[in-house]
Amino acid sequence: MDHFKLFIDGKFVDASDGKVFTTYDPGNDEPIATVAQAGVADAEAAILAARRSFESGVWSRLTPAARAQKMYDFADQINTQTLRLAVTESRDAGQTINFSKVTPLGFGANMFKDLANYASFKFPWEEEIKAQGNPFDHGRDYIRREPIGVCVGIIPWNFPMVMAFWKIGQALIMGNSVVIKPASVTPLSALIIAECAKIVGIPDGVVNVIPGQGGELGNILCTHKEVDKISFTGSTEVGRQIMQMASGTIKKVTLELGGKSANIVLDDADMEHAIACSAFGTYFHAGQVCESGTRILVQKKIYNEFVDKFKKHAEAIRIGYQLLPTTHMGPLVSRQQVATVDGYVQVGKKEGAELITGGKPVQVEGIEGGCYYAPTVFAGVKNSMRIAQEEIFGPVVAILPFESDEEAVAIANDSIYGLGGGVLSSNTARAERIARQVRTGTMWINNYHYFGSFCPFGGYKQSGVGRELSNVGLEEYTQVKRIHIASFADASSNYTMTATMSDNKSLKKYIINLPTKINAGHGSLASVAKEVVDLGGSRVLLMTDPGLVQAGVAKLVQDCLSDFCVGVFDNIPQDTDLETVDAATEMARKLNVDCIVSCGGGSVIDTAKAVCTTLKNGGCCNDNISWGRLTEPPVPHIVIPTTSGTGSEVTWAAVIKNKVAGRKSYIIEARLAPNVAILDPRMTMTLPPKMTAGTAMDAMTHAVEALTTITTNPISDGQALHAIRLIKENLPIAVKDGKNETARLNLAAASTMAGQAFTISFVALAHAMAHTVGMLYSVPHGYACGIMLPKVMRFNVDHATDKLALVALQLGVNTFGMDKRLAALAAADEIEKLMKEVGHPLALRDFGVPEEGLEACSMHAMQDPVSLYNPRPVASPLEILEIYKQVY
């Protein structure tokens, strides 16, 4: 008789205490081989060998491609040993030779090659995170997947060879070392696979196989600190205990446990196929398959016919010795299993189910002994019966009737398990509808027991956790590591660090990313068609608003676009909203637009920006409210601003009202910056004086705030300061004489520069407060900004003194001999003077804001994200309330 030894650290060795056990052929009870029986000391040695091999890197640090080459050799060696593996497996586990002879190729060699190849060419070992989803900070982040370490694989007795292939193959392909504990009644195939590993030169310690008693070895395998992962296939009772034990050292666990799967036969199924498929689903390997369809649910209309035919089919199944190629169904694995199955048959009878065939052990002619059991059918089963709820793990099927598809789903789901299942029907759509509703890991339609290297397998509910095979199964054998490299090796690279642990809240880093091309000057509108061409567009949607249509401005643009313009969307309100963006997007989709030209103030430009990103990324506007998420440019966008205020023609931002939430939402994305801005002063000439003043004060607020936030820097300071000077000098002229082209162009330039400045340095409290009253009381944005600005400057005076003193200079205040603080305060006074001069409103009450609403406004403004950038930290809504009262 053959003797098999343990395989530890690349050597075949006897158990340290010399223990040996015998393994038997369940088809005739004959002993097959003696096997060394591992004890705790052997398990310890195997775990430590696996750990050493893992840490040494001989396998774990090979490239996936190098490992794949070895796995291909391993696979070829398995193919070479096919017959030995097949016959040994059949004798050891009772599998029919017709199945075991295809196992080494189908479930071993092929799977090794498939998954090793996938791991070396397609598995995402390293993945760049293109958008981190952190709105505040920058850096490079990537994901690295690394092997876990020492993986224990505990294998059941029903498919010992297949399970050894799965657990060794996946673990090794992903760079791990393994300790395999085969089931004690079926230890041989795993040891032959270990031989194959040795022959092809898998490094010592990477594969270890230790047959032994689960009760004795389970504890050390599941609690040893050097074990990183346990992959167990077996009973739910043992799986539960393994999970508990693994929790002591927080090991990763995958469990593939029991099942009581429903195979649903619909009234439109092909009867012959339904019978054959359901019988295969139940009696394959004598029902000792965890995902077997042991509950056959049959639609009432065909129930009687099905039961009759199924009985005949079951009775025709040829039971015999497993090595005979004529055998349909071999023995159960052991006497204990025969007793277990028979016990359940007695339970079924007692519960009142109708035993229509089988239900007893069978003696096979010409063989003495053996563990054979007749294919057994219970009809009239209720799903509450134990034979419908507990996994019998033998050739016993329960047939249950059902009326409707919904009832079939309900019965299928009425189980603690969810491993497999099937639907038999000639209507695939109907079958798929059912398959989607059953809470289970695999559903086969018009098929059963179909596996593949790239098809994940595992369970819902008490059938387990995790998956085997496929990319999902391979993931289970890796750890995920994220590596972050700060873009700035400086504290200011981390907003939280500065905000929480530093007294100086200012962030010294800055990034200039202003990709918008600017065409400016008299007649620059004419460039629009060429820009469309350069951006690869040919179907342009012109976006504008009713005021601009009425003023004749939109028409000028449409004429310049000529044939490129395939549609005009002009239904944009002041302070745009999600619904408007969605309507415009729908129109753009219908017209198959490939370029957007927007002509208007901030409301139009922001709508267009949101349409561009929504068109590119799909869904509706609300799906595309993002802050640093975009990894690809949106649809090309050319902007022709008609107010000189928002700077939106160059900024990364779009501000969209969310009426349901009662807030303004921001899209803030570098990629949202329009491709081209055309600053043609003629486009702003029709803007009425009051609006000219209001929008210019928006630009002024951008400039002053960009100069004073916690993220200021010399480059944006330059733009901001010059913008302030241009506004101060040109606004009174443009208000007096709207047709003064020089003043208009200078204001447009100032607005664009202020937009660039705040894109780099952000805005702060005045904007938070303006957004709030804009949202809650529809105060036009520019006016709201202007009203807030001087008061917020005074609030910030001790936190931005130098900068505000510079503002005073730009505004033409004679600061000679003044202390800086006084100069800073003089800047605020000067702004108020300018506002009065140009007829800009000075109080919120002028816009119908109720005084009693100010308290709620202060809460709202405090929560506006831009308030975080204010130079003076805003400690409480009461401080904001105080400012609101001042401007009321």
Add this chain to the structure above:
Amino acid sequence: MSMITLSPSDCTTIKSILSAKGLPCSVRIEIRSTGCCDASLGMAADTAEESDLIEEIEGLKIFMRPPLYGLVGEVSIRSVDDSGTNEFILVSEKPWNEWQGFAAGKLRT
């Protein structure tokens, strides 16, 4: 020789589980499958049948079918009921499977 080993405190645990549910003071030792491969020994609230082998410990009747006794021999029962989960580990003279003693099962009521 006794068929069952059960400590007085574990016996009390079983009796209190049964009485809390209004069940008679008697349990069957049975083979129970919990899915995929190994079935195990478990206990279920039941009433004895004529053919059963019965042992009574402090008012608790414990019984099993003679063929099962033939297969497993004497059985010791230990409660692991420290978390109120009503779970017991059953260990038999002739082990039913290789995982004997490893995991606990519920008293089926």
